Amino acid sequence: MTLPQGYRYSALYAGIRKTSSPDLGLIVSDSQASAAGVFTRNLAQAAPVKLARAHLERSHGTARAIVVNAGNANCATRAGDATARASVNAVAQALGISATRVLPASTGVIGVELDATLITRHVPALVASLSPERFEDVARAMMTTDTVMKIAAEDAQLRAGRIAVAGMTKGAGMIHPNMATTLCFVLTDAVLSPAEVRDILRDGIETSFHRLSVDGDTSTNDTALLLANGASGAAPTRSERRMIADKVRAVLESLAAQIARDGEGARKRIVIHVSGARSNNEAVRIARAIANSPLVKTAIAGSDPNWGRILSAAGASGATFDPRKVNIGLQGVTVCRSGLAAPFSEPDVKRRLDEPECEIRFAIRGKGGGQARFWTCDFTEKYIEINASYRT
């Protein structure tokens, strides 16, 4: 995995979470980076979300560092703003940079006070152990109920030199609105302006994290950041900028897909393809309704080709289509044709649904060109077990 140049990483256990695995991470760009963020639209926003957004505004889309903690969301807390500011100030001071160049992010329980000194007193050690090799340590430090670290990287040869893009994310618990928090940081050494970084991030999020049903109904802390520090020295041409955007998109899509694979208690990743809708927006609406249906998710968990639930979920999505023109495919087998049962071998489809990757195709015949791809995961007893006592 080729990492972008000019970034250093560090992580340690600061005592924020109960188990003694690292819960505090720092990413530093050696030079000023163009930066952009996409944040939760929830009315209840955590202090670090508000501060990161304010810093990006005041710095006109630039940043030098990201400080992230797991174990506490620093949301709905009395000292929330002060704690976020104290953390950021400690990092800025230790690095000798402006506080507005530090972007904070937190994930964990809501409504429990986060002791700022847990972070501030560990900042010197965090800065002292910064290294270009410790990328994965930060990816691990922000895990909550994730079972695996989630990272992705791409690189590209430009005329002026080689650039790299690397990203890390933490899981959104079960992939469903209102569930756990998603954090996602993508770093590149490409030469890009703040406006370019903003556009590339927004476009990339649209077909990745916004197709994971984490957004729209977001958690209090959701944060995706893109930094481009130009350390490659390779200024892109216009067409090369598109290539860089594609690489960022590829990293974001890989990360989103990894989250779906690691949904809380999930045994299977589900990919939903919708085609023939009246618009891409309607396709997304249908796909999201299927992805969010507990009945569909439990059917997939049980390898049950119960396509009626898929049709019903789509029919209640608010999108407009003729159910008699719908074909539904499961794992490549057509189980519903023109809104009616298609002949298929139940044991065969059941066996195919035992795979860890399940594909649902929802195709509306006709002239509609609306398409969408959407990720989710199955819904198992384990999910209940994890979430019935998250705090205790």
Add this chain to the structure above:
Amino acid sequence: MTLPQGYRYSALYAGIRKTSSPDLGLIVSDSQASAAGVFTRNLAQAAPVKLARAHLERSHGTARAIVVNAGNANCATRAGDATARASVNAVAQALGISATRVLPASTGVIGVELDATLITRHVPALVASLSPERFEDVARAMMTTDTVMKIAAEDAQLRAGRIAVAGMTKGAGMIHPNMATTLCFVLTDAVLSPAEVRDILRDGIETSFHRLSVDGDTSTNDTALLLANGASGAAPTRSERRMIADKVRAVLESLAAQIARDGEGARKRIVIHVSGARSNNEAVRIARAIANSPLVKTAIAGSDPNWGRILSAAGASGATFDPRKVNIGLQGVTVCRSGLAAPFSEPDVKRRLDEPECEIRFAIRGKGGGQARFWTCDFTEKYIEINASYRT
């Protein structure tokens, strides 16, 4: 339980469901009844839904009989319309009435052909065993994953005589959009016009079944019917009509609450009270978002006073409010005040949440007068177990 006069009931096992408990029911009014229905808004509508709606139109809001089956939704089936018509015709013929006076309803698996003869050949026996005493037999025949029969009744003394209202319903599986089907039949012997029956049903549904998150995103078969056959002979005054409407509402609310109590795998009923929203609609929106959040439902399952999830679900509901003005109460204990953690005894609230009835109060301070009450239930491993292999 006082049943309304002039109705007879019958049920038997017709072989539609696999287990040999009654799956076919018939309700007959001895005289023509004013009738109205509220149906699913899903694009994918089952054949009996379409036929019942058409019959109510063609009969100008009158009916003589309801024929209901469990075990098969007769939805997304090739012969769906023909099967629904054949069932209705068989009943009409056996009773010597017009087919448009028979209202069909089905619940069960979607997309599996329903053999019409299973119903038609049992109609003579069904009619032969009609009795004014067999109300509960029909309530049992339409159960699917319900663990208990759900009925409710009210009566009232009018100046001109006594009237009774009795209703039966079947559970909506887990209480969540897109889940299983709800059927609900309410019968009265009050003297009411078709227009009055329609208004009373619509108003009553609004604060009962529409506060159960079953509607809005409804299943393919959801049907609620109200019949008033006037057999009491007691014509109501205007104020007595309001009293009758209140009795119907009480029956509907009792039935809705019984469904919440018997959600698939549910151990606890959850009642959500929202106050201080900008409007009643916004209050419903907040309440529905809380009710539909798997994170909230699993927290209640685990008796975990994790109010941050409640605040987050509300914040993503689309309603507008200031999170800093929110108080949240669990079982009468304030756990969040002004959007922040309130001091409370965790063991005490945990113990209170062990009760089979859990109350969530979400109060927004300020001038907003919007209120809503909403029912749901907790989310347990058992739900997954039930739904992972419903068909098999």
